[in-house]
Amino acid sequence: EAQVTQNPRYLITVTGKKLTVTCSQNMNHEYMSWYRQDPGLGLRQIYYSMNVEVTDKGDVPEGYKVSRKEKRNFPLILESPSPNQTSLYFCATGTGLADEQYFGPGTRLTVT
């Protein structure tokens, strides 16, 4: 079954404690992306990757890091989380440049 998986699904942490949210896809897609979703603001793109070792900033990259060492994985790293990073995070994948995206189930992060 084609799917995008994210882990963990729920996370409560404290300010400054480094964390990683994993994203994995089994569709052999080249394009992967991270979004955060906040009430009234919609989905905002954090980072995206066109292929292995190729990543670039989206609209709200501050406070986040990503890496793409393998085609199937695209982890999101928060080196020093702050309360304003409390949000619902989605990983998405796509086949190409102008194409629909397939979203993971989401990770709800709370930073206290």
Place this chain on the structure above:
Amino acid sequence: EDQVTQSPEALRLQEGESSSLNCSYTVSGLRGLFWYRQDPGKGPEFLFTLYSAGEEKEKERLKATLTKKESFLHITAPKPEDSATYLCAVQARGIYNFNKFYFGSGTKLNVKP
């Protein structure tokens, strides 16, 4: 600045009462406009892609249309299972931002039986 605005924020319909959702956009050259459906607690699910003004796409009770400044998602004779949040997104054509996607904040549709 690339921007997507959806209206209304929320829409309540009776079963069978047709209506339209609006997505207006400003983008430096449109590469594609996308509609997604999002159910509570889940990730967005792809519905349609539109590429040029005048294009239309249909799927069951949903029909998406595109002009140079906006897109409409028409819902004909909706059923309670159509209740969800509908998201619009655009992809710009520019050299430096064609891999970026800009989403609206969505329209929450509630269809009552």
